[in-house]
Amino acid sequence: MKAAALFVMLMAAVFAASTVSEQNLRDAQADPANWLTYGKNYLGWRSSDLTEINTKTVLRLTPQWIHQTGVSGQHETSPLVFGGKMFVTGPSNNAFALDLLTGKEIWHYHKAPPAGLNMCCGEQNRGFAALGDRLFKLNIEATLVALDARSGAELWERQMADHRKGYTATGAPLVVKNKVVVGMAGAEFGTRGFIDAYDAATGERVWRFNTIAAKGEPGGETWAGDSWEHGGGSTWTTGTYDPELNLIYWGTANPGPGLDGDVRGGDNLYTDSLVALDADTGKLKWYFQFTPHDTHDWDAVEDPVLIDMMVKGRKVKAVVQANRNGFFYALDRTNGQFLHAAPFTKITWAKGIDAKGRPIVVPGLDPSEEGTKVCPGLGGGHHWHPTAYSPQTKLFYFNTTDGCEVFYRNKQAFHEGQWYQASTETSIPSEPSAGAVLAVDPATGETRWRFDMVTPASAGMLSTAGGLVFTGDGQGYLLALDAKTGKPLWHFQTGGRISAPPITYTLNGKQQIAIAAGTSIVTFALMP
Amino acid sequence: MVAFLGDLKEEDIWRIVAFIRSLARHDIQDIPGDRAAGEKLFWGKGACGGCHAGNSKGGRLGPELTRVGRERSLAFLRESVLTPNNDLRPEYATITAVLRDGTRVVGVGSLDNFTAQITDAAGNYYSFSRSDLASCVRELKSLMPDNYSQLLKPAEIDDLISYLVSLRGAGATR
Numbered sequence: 001m002k003a004a005a006l007f008v009m010l011m012a013a014v015f016a017a018s019t020v021s022e023q024n025l026r027d028a029q030a031d032p033a034n035w036l037t038y039g040k041n042y043l044g045w046r047s048s049d050l051t052e053i054n055t056k057t058v059l060r061l062t063p064q065w066i067h068q069t070g071v072s073g074q075h076e077t078s079p080l081v082f083g084g085k086m087f088v089t090g091p092s093n094n095a096f097a098l099d100l101l102t103g104k105e106i107w108h109y110h111k112a113p114p115a116g117l118n119m120c121c122g123e124q125n126r127g128f129a130a131l132g133d134r135l136f137k138l139n140i141e142a143t144l145v146a147l148d149a150r151s152g153a154e155l156w157e158r159q160m161a162d163h164r165k166g167y168t169a170t171g172a173p174l175v176v177k178n179k180v181v182v183g184m185a186g187a188e189f190g191t192r193g194f195i196d197a198y199d200a201a202t203g204e205r206v207w208r209f210n211t212i213a214a215k216g217e218p219g220g221e222t223w224a225g226d227s228w229e230h231g232g233g234s235t236w237t238t239g240t241y242d243p244e245l246n247l248i249y250w251g252t253a254n255p256g257p258g259l260d261g262d263v264r265g266g267d268n269l270y271t272d273s274l275v276a277l278d279a280d281t282g283k284l285k286w287y288f289q290f291t292p293h294d295t296h297d298w299d300a301v302e303d304p305v306l307i308d309m310m311v312k313g314r315k316v317k318a319v320v321q322a323n324r325n326g327f328f329y330a331l332d333r334t335n336g337q338f339l340h341a342a343p344f345t346k347i348t349w350a351k352g353i354d355a356k357g358r359p360i361v362v363p364g365l366d367p368s369e370e371g372t373k374v375c376p377g378l379g380g381g382h383h384w385h386p387t388a389y390s391p392q393t394k395l396f397y398f399n400t401t402d403g404c405e406v407f408y409r410n411k412q413a414f415h416e417g418q419w420y421q422a423s424t425e426t427s428i429p430s431e432p433s434a435g436a437v438l439a440v441d442p443a444t445g446e447t448r449w450r451f452d453m454v455t456p457a458s459a460g461m462l463s464t465a466g467g468l469v470f471t472g473d474g475q476g477y478l479l480a481l482d483a484k485t486g487k488p489l490w491h492f493q494t495g496g497r498i499s500a501p502p503i504t505y506t507l508n509g510k511q512q513i514a515i516a517a518g519t520s521i522v523t524f525a526l527m528p
Numbered sequence: 529m530v531a532f533l534g535d536l537k538e539e540d541i542w543r544i545v546a547f548i549r550s551l552a553r554h555d556i557q558d559i560p561g562d563r564a565a566g567e568k569l570f571w572g573k574g575a576c577g578g579c580h581a582g583n584s585k586g587g588r589l590g591p592e593l594t595r596v597g598r599e600r601s602l603a604f605l606r607e608s609v610l611t612p613n614n615d616l617r618p619e620y621a622t623i624t625a626v627l628r629d630g631t632r633v634v635g636v637g638s639l640d641n642f643t644a645q646i647t648d649a650a651g652n653y654y655s656f657s658r659s660d661l662a663s664c665v666r667e668l669k670s671l672m673p674d675n676y677s678q679l680l681k682p683a684e685i686d687d688l689i690s691y692l693v694s695l696r697g698a699g700a701t702r
Binding site for chain 2: 454475477488491493
């Protein structure tokens with residue numbers, strides 16, 4: 001009788017490990033063996049409590065297996081791990097379940113994208129979300145699909161918006177309660193951005209928040225004339241969630257057209273903003289706009305990371321972001337109140353940030369027909385690449401691109417479904433951009449250390465309780481830095497550009513590291 | 529490329545065609561200088577062939593020049609000879625590695641966060657772990673001498689440019 005009861009308990013444990021409950025997601029930080037949601041936990045820390053791989057052992061880190069996806073294009077996926085499997089997405093509507101021990105393919109999902117798709121930046125995808133025995137991913141033609149995690153079979157697919165009008169989708173969804181929360185891409189085509197929530201069981205849309213305020217709505221006065229109709233404001237990365245406040249935090253992208261601000265006078269809400277939404281209704285609780293009336297394509301889609309910290313002697317529930325405009329920001333996440341900001345790269349477009357958080361803009365640096373040099377460049381000081389926070393060091397880690405570009409502008413009429421940026425930018429050959437990994441004290445904005453890199457930033461971050469920060473570079477290196485000092489402790493040449501964040505988990509009790517590199521997934525563990 | 533059919537009027541299409549035609553090269557009709565004398569300079573006094581290849585002959589340190597007369601304007605060629613640092617492609621930047629014993633290795637190649645691969649002016653290839661080096665820097669400065677205006681007379685410069693313009697690929701005629 002006892003043996004039978006033990007068998008039932010063991011089977012229950014195995015079954016539980018093969019599915020992801022809402023409670024599992026809330027407790028994700030306390031489950032270092034798995035990686036259940038995009039940012040490791042709802043707060044977006046990308047930090048693991050695992051310590052087997054640490055500053056003393058990391059030199060014994062060696063490759064375990066390499067899975068070649070066979071899919072061309074940039075792999076930006078942040079894998080999920082549970083139930084003895086790794087779930088990864090690839091470009092062009094591909095996805096895989098991999099055996100955690102060998103990397104062997106368990107199943108492969110593929111749906112051919114529609115022909116003639118107009119898009120900004122490639123057919124990449126950044127990962128799955130999970131709930132129960134289901135996986136959720138966005139397809140490039142702006143659909144959300146639910147897959148059976150056991151087989152990869154499609155359970156339902158919902159069209160979020162019309163891809164023929166320029167709407168696409170690339171981000172990893174975020175599961176909150178029984179909803180799948182997603183963003184879209186396509187601001188470069190004069191679309192109107194939104195954040196959607198869908199019922200995880202049925203795929204029915206529960207709510208939508210439009211990131212462009214229409215005429216007559218609050219914020220609609222920040223758009224001249226009817227310019228809001230093509231206002232952009234994509235939401236192409238993944239937000240974070242505070243279960244206690246029941247608020248979802250999500251960054252929004254540039255206004256459209258990106259480089260000609262004359263046709264859209266005003267602040268252009270809610271572009272280049274962080275919005276806090278009620279998770280049940282999608283209603284706006286507060287917003288903070290980092291770059292009002294942006295003319296340099298400085299999205300605010302970088303990770304909004306939730307940290308409780310002491311600021312000037314006061315404990316604050318904060319949200320922090322390394323923004324594309326070159327400033328690090330800290331806000332009170334209960335109400336959106338500005339706390340502080342600090343530049344982390346060379347900035348020429350603003351003299352600073354005022355007491356309310358609004359940039360003090362240097363006049364005359366809008367894009368022009370003859371070209372205007374501005375720092376940072378269009379890719380910004382920090383782009384979408386996932387960031388990390390370590391509760392051990394209390395430092396916030398992110399990569400930077402340090403450089404300038406020349407911005408051009410012309411007049412461009414809007415044509416539905418066509419590129420609508422009203423010009424472009426060029427790099428400056430005599431001033432090649434470089435990169436760095438930064439460790440910033442989020443409570444002050446002070447940079448504690450930097451690890452300079454030869455090339456601009458390309459990959460995401462992972463911090464571990466082993467005192468390490470893992471990241472990659474555009475030349476194919478996966479590297480481990482000392483989280484306290486930035487000293488490089490280990491590196492491995494993967495053979496392919498790294499454009500994704502590393503993750504960590506355990507297999508048979510041993511800590512593993514995984515990363516998408518080139519068109520492969522590579523895992524690492526310590527040699528005995 | 530976006531399809532413009534239906535978005536542009538007929539007259540606008542022809543305006544674009546006219547503009548593109550205006551970009552075609554019209555600058556090589558009356559080049560001063562002697563092509564044959566320029567070729568001698570290239571392989572002799574100018575020592576250009578030590579670093580540049582043309583028609584499968586010459587060095588590999590600098591850009592390959594077999595089709596340079598077809599691909600580059602007269603003004604660009606002249607600027608490249610006289611002021612090679614004005615428009616330097618990053619792959620031709622100078623990398624200087626200093627070994628721990630003080631030995632300097634200077635050349636072009638590849639530099640990443642952990643290693644450096646350098647080919648020096650003699651064609652020697654090196655690959656280093658940067659942790660083994662005392663220092664390693666890359667400067668946006670060409671290894672090519674920037675004093676050809678002193679090394680060569682103005683007429684010789686014209687001869688050299690004339691030769692470069694004549695490099696239009698195997699079997700090509702001007």
